Each structure stands twice: as C-alpha cells, then as structure tokens.
Amino acid sequence: xxxxTSKKSKSFINVDPKSHFPIQNLPYGxxxxxxxxxxxxxxxxxxxxxxxxxxxxxxxxxxxxLKSENLFSRSTLNEFMSLGSDVWTKVRRAxxxxxxxxxxxxxxxxxxxxxxxxxxxxxxxxxxxDIGDYTDFYASKYHAQNVGTMFRGAExxxxxxxxxxxxxxxxxxxxIVISGTDIHRPMGQxxxxxxxxxxxxxxxxxxxxxxxxxxxxxxNPLGTPxxxxxxxxxxxxxxxxxxxxxxxxxxxxxxxxxxxxxxNFATSISPWVxxxxxxxxxxxxxxxxxxxxxxxxxxxxxxxxxxxLEVTIQGDDIKSPQIITRSNMRHLYWNIxxxxxxxxxxxxxxxxxxxxATGTISGPDKNSRGCMLELTWKGTxxxxxxxxxxxxxxxxxxxxxxxxxxxxxxxxxxxGEVTGKLLKAK
Ligand code: MN
Numbered sequence: 001x002x003x004x005t006s007k008k009s010k011s012f013i014n015v016d017p018k019s020h021f022p023i024q025n026l027p028y029g030x031x032x033x034x035x036x037x038x039x040x041x042x043x044x045x046x047x048x049x050x051x052x053x054x055x056x057x058x059x060x061x062x063x064x065x066l067k068s069e070n071l072f073s074r075s076t077l078n079e080f081m082s083l084g085s086d087v088w089t090k091v092r093r094a095x096x097x098x099x100x101x102x103x104x105x106x107x108x109x110x111x112x113x114x115x116x117x118x119x120x121x122x123x124x125x126x127x128x129x130d131i132g133d134y135t136d137f138y139a140s141k142y143h144a145q146n147v148g149t150m151f152r153g154a155e156x157x158x159x160x161x162x163x164x165x166x167x168x169x170x171x172x173x174x175x176i177v178i179s180g181t182d183i184h185r186p187m188g189q190x191x192x193x194x195x196x197x198x199x200x201x202x203x204x205x206x207x208x209x210x211x212x213x214x215x216x217x218x219x220n221p222l223g224t225p226x227x228x229x230x231x232x233x234x235x236x237x238x239x240x241x242x243x244x245x246x247x248x249x250x251x252x253x254x255x256x257x258x259x260x261x262x263x264n265f266a267t268s269i270s271p272w273v274x275x276x277x278x279x280x281x282x283x284x285x286x287x288x289x290x291x292x293x294x295x296x297x298x299x300x301x302x303x304x305x306x307x308x309l310e311v312t313i314q315g316d317d318i319k320s321p322q323i324i325t326r327s328n329m330r331h332l333y334w335n336i337x338x339x340x341x342x343x344x345x346x347x348x349x350x351x352x353x354x355x356x357a358t359g360t361i362s363g364p365d366k367n368s369r370g371c372m373l374e375l376t377w378k379g380t381x382x383x384x385x386x387x388x389x390x391x392x393x394x395x396x397x398x399x400x401x402x403x404x405x406x407x408x409x410x411x412x413x414x415x416g417e418v419t420g421k422l423l424k425a426k
Contacts, residue, residue: 009411011099012107013117015046020405020414021120022046023099026092027237027272027415028077031123039075039126043095044272044416047120050099054116060098060105064090076130077273081217081236082352088217088236092277125271127178128239129215133354134176134267135343136211136243137168141287141333143362146374151251163291166334166342171243171357172264179270179418183244185396185425186265190248202425203246205379206394209360210311210370210402211241212329214336215273216356222349228299231337232276234350238305238336240270240402240418241357247373247393267357270402270418278413282306282406287333296345303335307404307415309361311370315398317389324383327370329404331363396424 011023021027021044030039031049042049052072055061064087071080081088098106106113138144141162148157161167177183185206191198217236220226226234243263250262286304307329312321334342339356350356360370369375372393376382379392394400399421405414 010101011045012101013046013048013099015411017410018412019046020044020412020416021272022411022413023096024408024411025274025278025413026095027274027278028080028128029272030075030077030126030128031118032126033118033123035124038073041072041074041077041080042118044120045099048117049120049123050095051116051118052095054112055095055098058112061091061094064094075126076353077128077236078130078353081129081215082219084218085233088275089277092275125178125180127176128271128273129353129355131173131176131353131355132351134171134173134357135168135355136171136263136357136359137166137334137339138359139166139332139334139339140358140360140362140370142331142364142368143360143370143374146362146369150373150378163289164293165297166339168339168343168359169258171267173355175264176267176269176355177420179268179420181266181268182421182423183266183268184423186246186249186261187425188246188249188261189252191252198252203249204393205247205373206422207245207247207372208311208394208400208402209241209243209245210309210325210327211243211357211359211361212307212404213239213241213269213355213357214340215239216350216354217352219351219354220344220349223347224349225344225347226340226350228296228337228341231303231340234340235276235336237273237275238279238415239273240404240415242268242400242402242418242420243357243360244268244420245371245373247378266420268418268420269355270416272416274413274415279305279307279406281408282413284330286330286335289333293338296341297338299335299337303337304330304332305406306330307406309370309402309404312401313391313394313398315395318385318387318398321401322385324372324375325368325370327361327363327368329358329361331361331368332358394422396422398422
C-alpha cells in the first residue's frame with residue numbers, strides 16, 4: 001500500500017533538493033507575468049509560479065467555500081487570508097493534490113499547464129499583502145542584551161520589564177517595500193557625544209536588521225483579545241524582513257518614546273509568504289524562559305521554528321556576496337504566539353494583512369548577531385573581508401540580502417530572499 005503522505009510529497013514538476021520551493025512548501029505571492037499584465041496570486045513550485053487565478057477560473061477550487069469570486073485575481077492576499085485557517089488549509093491541500101505526481105488533472109492537460117505555469121525568473125513579484133499596520137518587536141534577548149550594553153552599559157542592558165513581556169513599538173507600514181527596491185540613505189538629526197548641539201545631515205550609521213514578519217490572516221474584533229492557544233488561527237505565514245535602521249538617528253531620538261525616524265524610512269520584505277502549515281514540522285523548543293511568563297503568555301505548544309537565516313553584503317569594493325550573519329529563528333526569547341497574545345491583550349484589533357515583525361534575530365555566537373551595530377560593536381570592531389576591505393556600517397551602493405530555510409530530510413522549506421541596495425542620500 002502506498003502511503004498517502006509520500007504520494008503527495010512528490011510533484012510532477014521537477015524540483016531540485018536545494019530549491020526553496022518543493023511541493024511541501026507552496027508559499028503564496030502576488031505576481032505579474034509581464035509588465036503590462038495585471039497582478040494575480042500564485043504559489044512557487046520549483047522554478048515555476050503556479051497562477052491560482054487560472055485554477056480558480058477553471059473550477060479547480062469549486063469544492064471550497066471561497067465566499068467571493070475571483071479571489072486569486074486580486075492584487076493582494078488580504079481577502080483570501082481573511083477567510084480563516086480552515087480555508088487556508090483546504091486550498092493548500094487542493095493545490096498540493098493538483099501538483100502531485102499521480103494526479104492527472106493538471107499533469108496531463110497541456111493547454112491548462114501552459115496557461116497556469118510561468119517561469120519564476122521571468123515574472124515580476126509584487127507586494128503580496130496590503131499591510132495596514134506594522135508592529136516591530138524586540139524579541140531576541142541576545143540582541144536586546146547587546147544593544148542595551150552598548151547604549152546604557154552592561155549593568156542596565158535589559159530593562160526590568162524585558163523578561164516579563166514582549167517589548168515592541170508601532171512601526172510605519174507606508175514605507176514597507178518589496179525585495180529588490182532600492183533604499184536612499186536617510187537624512188536626519190544626530191548628536192555626537194562630544195558636542196553640545198545636534199547637527200543635521202545624512203545618517204552615517206545605516207544598518208540592516210535581520211527579522212521575520214508574521215502576516216496576520218484573520219483579524220480579531222476590537223475589544224476581543226486573541227487567546228494564545230488560538231494564535232495559529234490568526235497567523236497566516238511568515239516573510240523575511242530587513243528593518244533598515246539609522247543608528248546615529250536612533251541613538252539621539254529614542255528616549256523616551258522609542259525609535260521613530262531611525263526606522264521609518266524603509267522596511268524590506270520577501271515576496272513569498274510561507275504558511276504556518278508548511279512550517280509545522282519545523283516547530284522546536286524555544287529559548288528557556290525564566291522567570292515563567294504570566295498566564296496569558298504561556299503556550300501549550302512549541303512556537304519556536306528551526307529556520308536557518310543568513311545575511312550577505314556586497315558592494316562596489318566587495319564583488320561577490322559575503323556572509324556576515326548566520327542565525328536561526330529559534331533564538332527568539334519571545335515567540336510569535338506570545339507577541340500576538342500580548343499585542344491584543346488590551347483588546348487591540350489586528351486586521352488581515354497586518355505584520356508583526358520579531359525584531360533583530362541575534363543568537364548567542366558572535367557571527368549570529370543580526371545587525372552591523374552588534375557585529376562591529378557600534379563600529380569599534382569593523383568587519384574585514386578577504387580582500388582587505390572593511391565595514392563599520394552600510395556604505396552607499398552596498399546590497400544587503402537575507403535568506404532563510406528549514407532543512408528537511410531531502411528537501412528545504414525556504415523563504416527565497418529579501419534584498420535591497422542602499423543608494424546615496426537624496
Ligand atoms: Mn527592527
């Protein structure tokens with residue numbers, strides 16, 4: 001007897017074992033086949049994008065109550081995500097069946113295949129989600145410890161609240177951009193410790209932050225918190241996030257209300273949203289929490305994920321991408337279910353498409369630090385590259401790329417990449 005899981009784990013589309021997009025993944029994105037065509041929803045499979053609007057038009061989701069027509073001919077995932085986790089799981093199962101090795105509906109229909117598949121490197125990826133609100137946490141204790149030590153000294157590194165709740169701030173969603181978008185070095189106020197007065201100019205300490213973003217699928221009504229045990233019904237999936245930061249602006253402005261202009265000039269995200277369903281088997285025990293969190297922050301289930309994360313940099317004088325961070329999402333102290341429960345405990349309503357980012361994901365080792373501020377210890381220990389070039393922070397024309405993947409037995413569940421180039425100040 002053939003085991004039904006193993007049948008579904010192979011597609012009639014050939015997928016390289018190192019590809020980020022095997023049939024076990026099936027991340028959602030929004031794409032345009034060509035510049036003058038309209039956006040539509042697709043899933044990545046191997047080197048291809050499968051156009052879900054074509055499948056929908058051909059009645060291949062007719063068993064699933066999608067509630068509205070042309071759900072996948074839209075320019076964002078918001079409407080689909082708002083339908084809730086039962087629908088997400090049913091649609092995922094239907095796509096998985098249609099792509100499986102022994103399912104003839106798509107495999108043997110050449111004209112439908114021609115209409116539905118596009119080469120992934122030939123399409124334009126668009127913002128997958130209309131992000132209404134963006135919240136950024138500070139969930140890696142390693143990161144908080146390092147940054148606190150640099151800004152306030154080792155004695156006061158962690159604020160007294162840190163081990164009791166996930167700390168966060170409300171970010172800016174209007175400046176969230178899709179991978180591949182160039183960023184301009186921001187202008188702003190900074191103040192040198194040795195000088196009495198601040199000055200105005202281009203930031204000299206532009207940095208990246210290696211983060212993951214949880215995309216909210218189904219929202220919660222105003223006044224009704226999300227119980228932590230129901231977090232999986234609200235989180236649709238994850239993307240890679242580069243939360244660009246200007247450290248010199250941050251240092252001068254951040255007290256008493258936290259980061260503001262230092263973080264609002266750009267945040268880049270990867271185009272493919274990897275679903276919680278796809279990540280399920282990569283759940284892992286997280287960092288030990290001591291003291292025990294309050295009851296509303298206690299989870300039954302494991303909510304850390306074993307996702308390898310890497311950051312590379314290249315630039316005018318660094319010709320090939322050089323790895324500068326190797327981290328893992330499992331290093332977070334506060335997991336994404338705790339972030340969600342904490343965010344809504346007051347009754348704050350989340351809406352489909354909102355993004356909760358983790359904050360910089362630094363680990364215990366020096367090379368697992370998730371930003372230049374930590375890697376170079378405020379610029380006092382510059383990074384050196386094999387050709388003798390050094391970096392304290394990001395220079396004009398540097399390109400920063402992040403990638404992430406879970407390693408299965410003979411496949412990877414990957415996130416693709418988020419990349420962006422820093423251009424000179426305008
Ligand atoms: Mn951040």
